[in-house]
Amino acid sequence: MSTVTTASATREHRVTVRSLASRKSKAEPFTMLTAYDFTFARIFDEAGVDVLLVGDSLGNVVQGNETTLPVTLDEVVYHTRLVARGVRRALVVGDMPFGSYQVGPEDAVRTAIRLVKEGGAQAVKLEGGVDVAESVRRIVAAQIPVMGHVGLTPQSVNRMGGYRVQGRGDEGRHQVIEDALALEAAGAFSVVLEGIPETLGREITRLLSIPTIGIGAGVHCDAQVLVMHDLLGLNDWTPSFVKQYANLGAQASKAARTYIDEVVNRKFPDEGHVYR
Ligand code: KIV
Numbered sequence: 001m002s003t004v005t006t007a008s009a010t011r012e013h014r015v016t017v018r019s020l021a022s023r024k025s026k027a028e029p030f031t032m033l034t035a036y037d038f039t040f041a042r043i044f045d046e047a048g049v050d051v052l053l054v055g056d057s058l059g060n061v062v063q064g065n066e067t068t069l070p071v072t073l074d075e076v077v078y079h080t081r082l083v084a085r086g087v088r089r090a091l092v093v094g095d096m097p098f099g100s101y102q103v104g105p106e107d108a109v110r111t112a113i114r115l116v117k118e119g120g121a122q123a124v125k126l127e128g129g130v131d132v133a134e135s136v137r138r139i140v141a142a143q144i145p146v147m148g149h150v151g152l153t154p155q156s157v158n159r160m161g162g163y164r165v166q167g168r169g170d171e172g173r174h175q176v177i178e179d180a181l182a183l184e185a186a187g188a189f190s191v192v193l194e195g196i197p198e199t200l201g202r203e204i205t206r207l208l209s210i211p212t213i214g215i216g217a218g219v220h221c222d223a224q225v226l227v228m229h230d231l232l233g234l235n236d237w238t239p240s241f242v243k244q245y246a247n248l249g250a251q252a253s254k255a256a257r258t259y260i261d262e263v264v265n266r267k268f269p270d271e272g273h274v275y276r
Pocket residue numbers: 034053054055056057058095149192215225226227
């Protein structure tokens with residue numbers, strides 16, 4: 001009996017796709033950050049971040065690749081498992097990497113199942129709109145919540161000819177709106193809007209009944225997401241829409257330089273850091 005009580009009490013405090021939907025209906029913004037390991041997942045979860053995305057941006061910020069294209073499903077599954085272990089409250093979303101769903105809906109469902117079953121994700125994210133709507137429908141039919149991602153979709157870097165703001169001009173604007181509506185109709189529970197004008201972010205947020213999560217899409221979205229390395233100042237370059245909330249890169253560098261200095265000058269380990 002007490003096990004049942006404990007389990008349901010824990011569940012009550014977890015962020016779910018339903019609780020995120022109700023945040024939109026109450027016009028209460030929520031937050032998402034990327035995370036790739038246990039330590040940062042625990043820190044962000046305890047700080048109260050609502051959604052942790054194990055993004056395929058791990059290809060850039062963890063692996064040092066220029067694009068997200070080389071990231072494999074095995075790698076995302078592995079990092080999702082690390083993040084899921086550090087989380088008690090946040091919703092964990094596993095990102096579907098390039099090549100793991102583009103062939104068709106059956107692949108997409110298989111990928112989503114692996115992220116839930118092996119990674120411990122509670123939801124998955126994939127890029128694209130009208131083109132992936134059938135895959136979204138099939139994943140949702142397999143009882144897995146789906147987060148969409150439209151606008152600047154990094155897996156389309158070669159088609160876009162670089163990382164360019166999307167949705168400018170009538171045609172571009174219509175395309176992003178059509179994509180977002182197609183995802184909602186297919187059953188997605190939320191949609192990331194990346195790299196679009198703020199006015200378009202506001203228009204789509206008003207049009208959709210599901211929450212929009214903006215990154216470079218302005219203040220009117222229902223939620224915001226940042227890549228953790230950008231938030232914490234761990235990259236040597238950040239896009240102009242990013243606000244850096246800490247400078248951990250500089251602090252880490254200073255700590256390493258002080259450590260080197262103290263070791264070569266035999267100041268460390270000192271009296272307070274030895275066994276007697
Ligand atoms: O991979 C990622 O980190 C993302 C976010 C930037 C939304 O897709």
